[in-house]
Each structure stands twice: as C-alpha cells, then as structure tokens.
Amino acid sequence: MDTASSLVWYPCALNKLPYAEPTNMSIFDPGLSSSAKVLGCTNPKCGWLANPNVNDRCQGCQTNKNNCNQPCPPYFYMNGYASSIGVFFSESLRFTNKAVMNDFVIGCSNTTSIWPAGVSGFGRGPGSLPAQMGIKKFSYCLVSHAFDDKAKSSELVLHTGPNTDENDITLQYTPFHRITEASFSVLNEYYYLSLEKISVGGVDVNVPSKYLVPESNGNGGLVVDSSSMLTYMDKAVYDMVSQQFEMLKNPEYARAPADMEDEWGLKPCFIVPSKNPMDFPELTLHFEGGAEMEISMMEYFSYSDDQDLACMSLVTSDSGDAGNAVGPSIVFGNYQQQDLYLEFDLENERLGFRDQTC
Structure with missing residues (x-):
C-alpha cells in the first residue's frame, strides 16, 4: 500500500513482451482471465495515468473515430530505488462477499528493478484504489518494524x-x-x-x-x-x-x-x-x-x-x-x-x- 502514488500494479506474465523477468513470486497472467483486456488509448481512464491529452497519447490515430486500436501507452513507475514498467489493463475485481467491480484499471508490470508482490496506490489521483472504488475513508495501523521477520500483518480498513x-x-x-x-x-x-x-x-x-x-x-x-x-x-x-x-x-x-x-x-x-x-x-x-x-x-x-x-x-x-x-x-x-x-x-x-x- 502506497499513500503517495495512485497506480495499482502487479507483477505480470506477458509472454509476447521481451522484457519479462523470471521470478519465483506469484504473478498475474491476464491470459488466464476472461475479464482482463488491454486498456485502449482513447479510453478516458487512460488519461488518468498517462498523458491526459488524447491526441498526444494516441498519435497516429484518428481519435474522433472508433477505429483506433492503439493501447494506452506503457507506464514507467518509480518509488525510491524501485522502478516498474508495464501496460494498463481493465479487469474485474471480485470480493469475498461476492461483489464484483468491473472495469477496474490495473498496471500489469513485466519489468521491475525490485519484485514486490505489487503496489496498491492509495494516493489522491483518479486511478488510485480508493478513487476507483469510491471509498470515502480508509484507515491503517502499522505494526512495529520489530515484526519484519515474523508473519504479522498490519490492519487496513x-x-x-x-x-x-x-x-x-x-x-x-x-x-x-x-x-x-x-x-x-x-x-x-x-x-x-x-x-x-x-x-x-x-x-x-x-x-x-x-x-x-x-x-x-x-x-x-x-x-x-x-x-x-x-x-x-x-x-x-x-x-x-x-x-x-x-x-x-x-x-x-x-x-x-x-x-x-x-x-x-x-x-x-x-x-x-x-x-x-x-x-x-x-x-x-x-x-x-x-x-x-x-x-x-x-x-x-x-x-x-x-x-x-x-x-x-x-x-x-x-x-x-x-x-x-x-x-x-x-x-x-x-x-x-x-x-x-x-x-x-x-x-x-x-x-x-x-x-x-x-
């Protein structure tokens, strides 16, 4: 969870891209999801995290027509010493109470300098998890770093x-x-x-x-x-x-x-x-x-x-x-x-x- 960024991204398996790095960590494979689809560059949600000007981010397309097949431009995310490169997908979120949220924008990272389990951006941008879910309030309490080597989690509500x-x-x-x-x-x-x-x-x-x-x-x-x-x-x-x-x-x-x-x-x-x-x-x-x-x-x-x-x-x-x-x-x-x-x-x-x- 990152309160200073607004991108939700996960390590991703994209076999057609040349930069995928091997890892033993579980990764998200959009090819195994029936609801995952590449976010198009004309989709207004692409402007949340890429260039907000549709003509600039969809160069070579006639953006006033419905025949542009270009994807949303790749993202480059940095956080301290970590960096991540990937593409945007639209996906459905399914919660434990069986509720479903469609067209949730996620980053599918195929190259990272450090492989975390992913980052949930909780910042103030429109692409953050709270903004996309319409959350009005969230709270957390971080356990002491003394538990870093133990299986103890912090609470997020x-x-x-x-x-x-x-x-x-x-x-x-x-x-x-x-x-x-x-x-x-x-x-x-x-x-x-x-x-x-x-x-x-x-x-x-x-x-x-x-x-x-x-x-x-x-x-x-x-x-x-x-x-x-x-x-x-x-x-x-x-x-x-x-x-x-x-x-x-x-x-x-x-x-x-x-x-x-x-x-x-x-x-x-x-x-x-x-x-x-x-x-x-x-x-x-x-x-x-x-x-x-x-x-x-x-x-x-x-x-x-x-x-x-x-x-x-x-x-x-x-x-x-x-x-x-x-x-x-x-x-x-x-x-x-x-x-x-x-x-x-x-x-x-x-x-x-x-x-x-x-």
Whole structure:
C-alpha cells in the first residue's frame, strides 16, 4: 500500500513482451482471465495515468473515430530505488462477499528493478484504489518494524458505507491541503498537511513557515507516505531539528565518531551505555488546527546493543536545498508511523490519528 502514488500494479506474465523477468513470486497472467483486456488509448481512464491529452497519447490515430486500436501507452513507475514498467489493463475485481467491480484499471508490470508482490496506490489521483472504488475513508495501523521477520500483518480498513462529519473523540484531526498549481503532476497525488511548528523537548524549533505550510505549487508542508521507510526532511529543517537534539540531549551522551555514523548511514549518532535506558527529548509535530503528534523515542532513534550506539532515524539530502527545494519539505515515513492509527477521511478532507498498539 502506497499513500503517495495512485497506480495499482502487479507483477505480470506477458509472454509476447521481451522484457519479462523470471521470478519465483506469484504473478498475474491476464491470459488466464476472461475479464482482463488491454486498456485502449482513447479510453478516458487512460488519461488518468498517462498523458491526459488524447491526441498526444494516441498519435497516429484518428481519435474522433472508433477505429483506433492503439493501447494506452506503457507506464514507467518509480518509488525510491524501485522502478516498474508495464501496460494498463481493465479487469474485474471480485470480493469475498461476492461483489464484483468491473472495469477496474490495473498496471500489469513485466519489468521491475525490485519484485514486490505489487503496489496498491492509495494516493489522491483518479486511478488510485480508493478513487476507483469510491471509498470515502480508509484507515491503517502499522505494526512495529520489530515484526519484519515474523508473519504479522498490519490492519487496513476500507470504509465503503455512508460517511459523516462527526468527530471520533479518540482522534485528533488536521485538514488536508489540495495543491492547485502543482509544479509537477505527481504532487497532486500527495496528502499534504500543514504544520504550525516543530518542537524538541518542549522547545520550539525556529523553522520558517515556508517549510511548514504547503504552497499552491506543492512546495513546503508535510506529506504522509506509507511506502517511504524513514521520515525525510529538507536539509534546512533537518539541520535545525538535529541541532536542537544535540543541545537538549543527555550531556553524558558523546557524539559518535564520523566513521560509525557513515557505517550506519544515519546521524547524529551518540554513544549510549547499554546499562542505562535511552533518554532523548521528545519530538512533537504541531499541526494546523491544534492537533499534536508526539513521536516516541523508539520511533525516531535506532539503537544498537552491540555498539552502544543510538542514531536519529530521520534522513535528508546532503546536497542541501538552498531554499529552492521542489515538493514537500517533510515526507512522513512508515518508521515513524509505527503503532500509530491513521484515518484518511477523504470526504471531509482531513487526517485523524491516535497512538495505538497495532
């Protein structure tokens, strides 16, 4: 599940295409489905995920006639270090309650750099699973990464019934922000949130508002991304937050040598004697509307018993942004979403959250 993209795709067997890669993973074979059919380039749904201009995506066809047999152009999907190439199909979904949804658009990936079981895009685009199914609300709670090697799943709930604007008293809410003049189309798929401030150990970090509040072009603000592991911050924000940690940390914790930080790929890192429990100031995100999310110490610091080393589990780009970064300033990753119940209320345009053991 990926809240930062809007393509639903699966590893696929397409024998007529030359790029299919061998894998032991179960794959979708459209040739075995009586309802699967290649999506045509003149189909309006092709414009959801390809070029929205029908004349551009169906070059060589007379799009005003019904004799164009060109398929929807292939897609190229990237997510971090993973990439996938494939074609669009229209398929029927059959649910356990025997309900059937026809003409659901899926990506049939015949080439990927990494072979996951597939990705269900839950972003804000029209091709996402929630948009195609007409879902008004979805929620999930990610189990701790401590269970990564165990057969333990996180819970995802799709709310298909009537929605209300009533508040769940157990949740804190903050509104989503729509991007109206996105500098890149992908920014339209993100769930943007606005921050009032960031605090460390109860002390406000002096982060300029241009990083906290999303602009109409999609620059600034925070987006929730279930597929990114660690939370990313623009270098300017990251530097201010990490400096605040260093000032407020336990004075007994010495900064780790640079070679140890390089080995971990995280910084700052500190030497924390194993005989004592970790003691770091809390990190709090203060959202628009007064909602406050306190990130527990175990979710923003990683600890190694072998080395008595604790490293801040936030990342940035070493290249810096010089105040000219494009896109969100903070990408809230799944490591910081552990044991956090998140409710995406699409009808009321808001995110609800609470601490919860998942």
